[in-house]
Amino acid sequence: MMGKVYIQAAEQISIQNPLSEAWMEEPIVYHEPFVKAVNPAFREYIAPNEARRMSNIMKRALVTSLKVLKETGIEHPDAIITGTSIGSLDYTERFLDDLVENGEESLSPTYFMQTTHNTVSSAISIYTGTHSYNTTYSHGGISFELALKDAWMQFYLGQIANALVGGHDEMVASYFELLQKTGYVGVEGMVPCGECAMSMMLNTQASADNLCELAGISVFRTKSVQHLRRQLELLAEKAQVKLEAIQTVMTGVNGNPENDRLYQPVLDELFPQAAHLQYKQLFGENYTVSALGLYAAAHLMKKQGTPVMLFVNCTTNGDCALILLKGI
Amino acid sequence: MEELILEVKKEIIEALNLEDMTPEDLEDDAPLFGADGLGLDSIDALELIVLLEKKYGIKLQDPKDGKKVFKSVRVMAEFIQANRTK
């Protein structure tokens, strides 16, 4: 019988004020189509000699992780699992530009060595000297949920007692312009394209300081609303949650019709009466922004004493993730 | 040579992203690598090899040659002076 898993702590760096929950009371509102994250003073957390070689995404992932490790007093988590769709994009693009413009000579090894997406997760292990399980998922908009699901499986199998799970993605102007052409971001009327970094500690230890309980997760290819309902029923059953008890639903609606039409039927048919929360208005759109959504959900549940919340992430690539949260 | 030494210092700082350092912080004869050095590692050595090629047209075929060439700023500048093709 699987014990309970809690979201113990969670920190973020995003287009809102970093490493704080100020967005709850005083969100920053943006009107530009692309917004860079607000960085904290990295040198307060990482020695300049170490940070000099790190891309923004790596520094942000490291800082949010270090803060969570400090808060929870855990030096070496039993697992470090990360989701990132485009990894160190900045360095990838610089290496690519250099390759195309200057040919196949005199290329920077520093840029290249960060173009494998797992370097973000590895940086945390290297910096903290942690030898435990470490893996990276890179699957577009469900990268973070796959990382979370991996941790869940290991809790289920009794392999770990805690896990540091993160979702991180950065953006650069040239790539944003390319993405704009695919209609993923930069569409009139939608939230800005942002940048995300979010690290959370999952723990089996109950405590009044925990944010909420992670009651279950399901990841699948979207087929129909009926199919989604079936997955939700299975998820709710395992989590011992009655469907009627789900009165709060958080989704990734973002003002882009192609994206929003994935959520509307679900809300209309399955949750016509539930309170509908949205997070992309605060944090923008990017592949792993759902990590920021879950972070926000956990903090909101703690603050407002919400008993049950369903988190829904549907991607235009045809993947769907459902996460059930319970108040503690 | 003094001009070249100053130039090399600036190039090293830029290539290795030593944000907090100025050329004045780098001594001409102090070891760059090793325990008494700046805390540089094998990747930094590779970046310096790229620097030699890109800026001065010198191609080091064996990464192990870097140990000798990058001993100090002065040694590096002298090597560049002797071998540059740009």
Place this chain on the structure above:
Amino acid sequence: MEPIYITGAGVVSAIGIGKAETLAALQADRSGIRAIRYLKSTHTDLPVGEVQLSNEELAERLGLGDGKRYTRTALIGKLALKEALQDAQLDGKPLDEVHFISGTTVGGMDRREQVHAQEPGCGREIAEIATHNCASCTELIADGLGDFASMATVSTACSSATNAIITGANMLRCGMADIVVVGGAECLSLFHLNGFNALMILDHQPCRPFDRDRAGLNLGEGAAFLVLETAASAQQRGLKPKFVLSGYANTCDAFHQTASSPDGEGAYLAMTAALKTAGLKPEDIQYINAHGTGTPNNDESEGKAIMRVFGEHYPPVSSTKSFTGHTTSASGSIEAVFCLMALEHQFIPKNLHWKTPMEEGIQPVTTQAAHPQLQHILSNAFGFGGNDSSLIFSKVNE
């Protein structure tokens, strides 16, 4: 631990398209490392292990017309996936209860680097950006072959496919799935050929794993997928599986982003933990398929780790990267298939191009010497960032 059966496999690499060709090459000591033929690089002196088909030929074999919307990784991956599904008697069957996990790092970079060089405003830009990221690579591989229950992509550099196998195995053990298809795919690209060259770890000769004078790795490309299945599911489908995945582990070296620790700590921990999960002792292993890239650093580090786990009388070790080159994200699953072949046909693939022993290092298998009955094989995959993983494959005895 409930047994995890392997009921199907498919493989494509420089030494062959499909299992039959691959087995023949392994048994005939026929290396696939050659001069660059398909990749348009100026580094013509770098030996590589290319799949011996052009993109057009790959597309033709797959019946995909001109295949222009497919990246090379996807084309190679498709061939391997097709074979795996056929092998497991899943081709043509509904796959809505089957889950697919693939490992890749390069993704669609091969197409992006070509387009990037062209005039901006080129109409194909959109397709290139859409196929760039890792997820679209996995989707393209699966496209037309099955409507899977879920898809996922692992990206841990050279241990990607191995970690995809581990994730799939955990899904079975958690009861989240009865059948998972797992592995990885990667094609050569200018991007990473030049990246590895910038790190100065490529050999200008065919690689010589565990040789005193080894000078680096040769890059390769390929794909392989395994079908993992629960006992109940295999029985229900009337299958008689020949292999089990009896142990696995993932650890982190936590030393450096591109170098392994001198004493191979991550590797040591991975092998030790894999043995533990399999309930086996070091002396139960009859063959180690090493990560063995041929770099001075890896082979020293891995060799030390092997001796730390197995002592002086370590089992036969070889690196099949001497046949295929380093197939990066796909290496874990390609080499897994080699291990299964070794178990089925009771032979140990040689470590090619080896002449001189390392000082105080391990010595690999270089001849078709007699060996004990192969029952348990250990396979290593160590990625950049210190993502070290090990798998143990065992024969199912009648």
